[in-house]
Amino acid sequence: MFNKYLFWAYSLVWLIFMLYAWNLSRRQTRLEKELDEVKSKVTESASSASSGPSGS
Amino acid sequence: MNKKFPMRLHFLLTTAWLVVALYMIFLYAPEEMTMGEVQRIFYIHVPAAWVALVGFIIIFIASIVYLMKRSQPADELAHATAEVGFIFCTCVLVTGPLWAKPAWGIWWTWSPRLTLTFLLWLLYVAYLMLRSYLVNPGRAANLCAVVGVIGFADVIIDYMAIRWWRTQHPQPVIMGGPNSGLDPRMLATLLVGVGAFTILFFFLVRVRLRLAVMRRELSEIRHALAFKLSED
Numbered sequence: 222m223f224n225k226y227l228f229w230a231y232s233l234v235w236l237i238f239m240l241y242a243w244n245l246s247r248r249q250t251r252l253e254k255e256l257d258e259v260k261s262k263v264t265e266s267a268s269s270a271s272s273g274p275s276g277s
Numbered sequence: 278m279n280k281k282f283p284m285r286l287h288f289l290l291t292t293a294w295l296v297v298a299l300y301m302i303f304l305y306a307p308e309e310m311t312m313g314e315v316q317r318i319f320y321i322h323v324p325a326a327w328v329a330l331v332g333f334i335i336i337f338i339a340s341i342v343y344l345m346k347r348s349q350p351a352d353e354l355a356h357a358t359a360e361v362g363f364i365f366c367t368c369v370l371v372t373g374p375l376w377a378k379p380a381w382g383i384w385w386t387w388s389p390r391l392t393l394t395f396l397l398w399l400l401y402v403a404y405l406m407l408r409s410y411l412v413n414p415g416r417a418a419n420l421c422a423v424v425g426v427i428g429f430a431d432v433i434i435d436y437m438a439i440r441w442w443r444t445q446h447p448q449p450v451i452m453g454g455p456n457s458g459l460d461p462r463m464l465a466t467l468l469v470g471v472g473a474f475t476i477l478f479f480f481l482v483r484v485r486l487r488l489a490v491m492r493r494e495l496s497e498i499r500h501a502l503a504f505k506l507s508e509d
Contacts, residue, residue, distance in 0.1 A: 224314040230375040234321055234368045238477075241364050245484055252491045259498045266505060 284483060291473075291480045298466075298473035306466040318376040320466055324474035325368040329397060332362025332478065333425075333432045336404070340425030343418065349493070352418045355425055356408060357485035361478060363401035370398055381445065390446035393435035400428040 302320045309316035339355035342348055373391065374384040385391065404424050411417035439446050459467065 224379075226315050226375045226379050227317055230318045230321065230372045233371050233375075234325070237364060237368055237371070241481070245481070245488065248488055249484075249491070252488060252495065256491060256495050256498075259495060259502065263498060263502055266502065270505075 294473040301466040315379045320470045322372040324470040328478045329366035336425040337429035340422035353489040359404045361481045366398045388444040389438040
């Protein structure tokens, strides 16, 4: 027996969880990207610092 | 924690538990005589409410720890729990009216239990808004910890509301006195549902905490980099 209130209650709850899970995964991807960028900058600056004195 | 109980295992356990809960809700639990099928909303409404209350208890404890020791992990736990607790509290406010309409004939009434649950949702919103809008993270953490401690009063009154006052909301079916109780199959389904939502809640908190740790790591590296560049 189909009940519209039951249907909407379960659908909306799962929709809320899906949207939140999607939001978490998007934030994680963005943070991972930012972390990679910053780490590569650190490596770059470390390598330029180590090559700097020998070049001058 | 990660080594003892890896995220992947936690995810698999959560999924399996949710599947079992859904099976029990729709195929195992008997149909309630007066309300019929719509009563099955009970099996997500009550677990979501339980988790929303537990969430605020964790915020309360973590806030006290933060205020006493200035512990950053405690602050991060409180923040992560507030975000996930807000999601579950929203589920309570969505499923409640969808059950109230066919059961009572109205979507909403300002009875103590409903009003206090709405207030709990507002507390979660206030907590998250303070985090978003205050520029100084230390000040945001302090103010949020105060909200976490003061807001706990609402959790206690909300829990006791249907025991202290006669309201539109049904009386408790578990630990509610001599006239309370449930069919054993309904009770088993409810307990499995509570377990499923609890384990889902802790899984989401762990994922959210991992984001907080990554953000902290990122800001530490940025500070170190800025310091190094200013020295050069």
